[in-house]
Amino acid sequence: MSKIWSGSRRLRIVAGALAVATAIGVTAACSDDASSDSGTVYFGVSGPRTGNSAEYGRLWQQGFDLALDEINAAGGIDGRKVELKWEDSQSDPKQTVPIATKFVDDKSVIAELGDFSSPASIAASPIYNRGKLVQYGFTNSAVEFTKAGDYSWSPSITLDVYQERNAEWVSKKAKKVSVVYLETDWGKQAFQFFQQFAKQKGIEIAYSSPILPDSTDVKPILIKGREANPEAFVHLGYGPDGALVVKQLRDVGFAGQFFGGQNTPQFISLAGAAADGDIVNGVFSPADPDPRIQDFVGKFRKKFGVDPGDFNVYAYDALHVLVQAAKKGGATREGILNGLRTEKQFTGIGLGTFAFDQETRRPKGVSPRELVLKDGKFVPTGNR
Template sequence: MSKISSRFRIVAGVVVAAATVGLAVGCGDSGKGESGSGPVYFGISGPRTGTSAEYGRLWQQGFDLALDEINAAGGIDGRKVELKWADSQSDPKQTVPIATKFVDDKSIIAELGDFSSPASIAASPIYNRGKLVQYGFTNSAVDFTKGGAYSWSPSITLDVYQERNAEWVKKKAKKVSVVYLETDWGKQAFQFFEKFAKEKGIEIAYSSPILPDSTDVKPILIKGREANPEAFVHLGYGPDGALVVKQLRDVGFTGPFFGGQNTPQFISLAGAAAEGDIVNGVFSPADPDPKIQDFVTKFRAKFNTDPGDFNVYAYDALKVVVQAAKKGGATREGVLNGLETETQFTGIGLGTFAFDQQTRRPNGVTPRELVLKDGKFVPAGSR
């Protein structure tokens, strides 16, 4: 999870976002989303432009397939489900006014997003004061759901991700160099990886932050190479991961690489340099599970490409909040009630799960080890 600037800063300047909020689907501020026979609306705060736009594009595909299935099955009590998008660029300066707009729009019964944890955390106080569920389905920062009773996330948290990451690294290396994004998310990821690496007997011979908008990190990578690591670890997102692995190969490091993300963008940008890369993931289209293969078949038919993690995150997220609304009612309090009382949510990425009512995170879910083989991420150990 996932998936850029330093984002935990105090946010001001509502005017900045006024031109960017642009609700993309449906009009209907009439309030029919909470009662009556009109559509049921969910608000989406996420990146459609800017450096994280690729994630918004992947979300849209997942949402579109989910909407097809939800509405073909009768929507929510016979009412069509629709989305209202707001382009946040995953920027806290924009997620705050978007939150205010969504809270004021009484037709919206829950919000999904934002992409980055810092962008979501900045808006959490508004959603909680407004009693509108904020479903941060890609928010792995451990503090996200501490924002209040209306902040929920199915995302595996950074501490769990990095403990598993260290386990997988240990299989191939006892000495590593690490680069991580110079953001609050990146720093927190490194702190957890450092903790678990020490526990598992992995020496971090060199570590350095990298700026999210970097175009040349070779000087940093050369220093990391000169520390004679057995493997290189990258803690960040897809675009910066592709930059790191390509330039890492350019400076002559040929050992194992752990980093990047399970996205088409990472695979395309990294190319052959990333062959053998190992990542934390939740999904592989190579999984033989019949339910997953049915999803893959439908996704390919609609988009003529294989799905990845962020398509699955969005698909599952919409299915979960719709299931909650069916259980508790198509209102804001109904969605909250559904999340609190439903004991069996199902998803492509997480399987069957229930929420821990204290943490508002799923019980017992863990990431999967995926390996890039011939341009596709497959479960580790598969042939």
């Protein structure tokens, strides 16, 4: 989502965390007595509240808060109030493992939301699956994430689908491009998919290079990319590094089309005028005239004084989906799983109306939309 499989951790860190998860997971399994018939219903959240990805946790919190207002005002789940139990993971695989154990052992938690990055989520997946606690990785686009087991679910569009659409939209603007991508597992996989689909669509990648997630000066790389005479520049990364790239691209004299960054307030603010006309993958725009979306935008503006973006919507939709699943199957761990398996029509702001494919545990028939940055706001181009 949007570059949804986030994670700046290398595979070796994930592998180490998986080893820990396997050891802990043996003792983490528990019976499904996570909820009684009365009292508050709790969902666990594993996500970044501090660290490099803290901005995403802040956006999640806003989406969750608005969803909680609506859910509890409407009677919660069968008259029971809904609340969240947050744990700050910093989106670090080494921290998500003990958090998963804590949630599995906490019988009041009936499902978990998160983590932000796919590597962080994947590291904890064995524990959630052994503990029979649904892990709802609502921003995890890694194809591998839901393969962990029956309790790993995600509404996120997968990375291959995002990059196929990205290449399609790039091909309408340019046939020769330079590409920069994050020096992370996610960045490498995103580039592999983009490279594959670019070739299919007749796009020449004249220059490509990884960039470090904590880079502050990428001008030497961008100069080489500019000297390849591309018609457009493609960035595969997140908001902060996308803003750095587009600003420094303009500094080194490239005035052509830019594809990259994210639909977040942080990217728009950091990039400024340099990103005007930028095109991104997204799922949501506050400029969408759909009455249901405008109703959501109005409520969000009233509560927070700003327009919502993709990551607000991801969190808002995720909590509503799990509540709907609990109403369908029961406010227990197995009830959540049964609800996700049997509900035929979930409704979200970002994905619209959808159902889950029971084999992949991903939404069926959904796709990203093309957004363009105009006057400081991402608006739909009409392509979906």
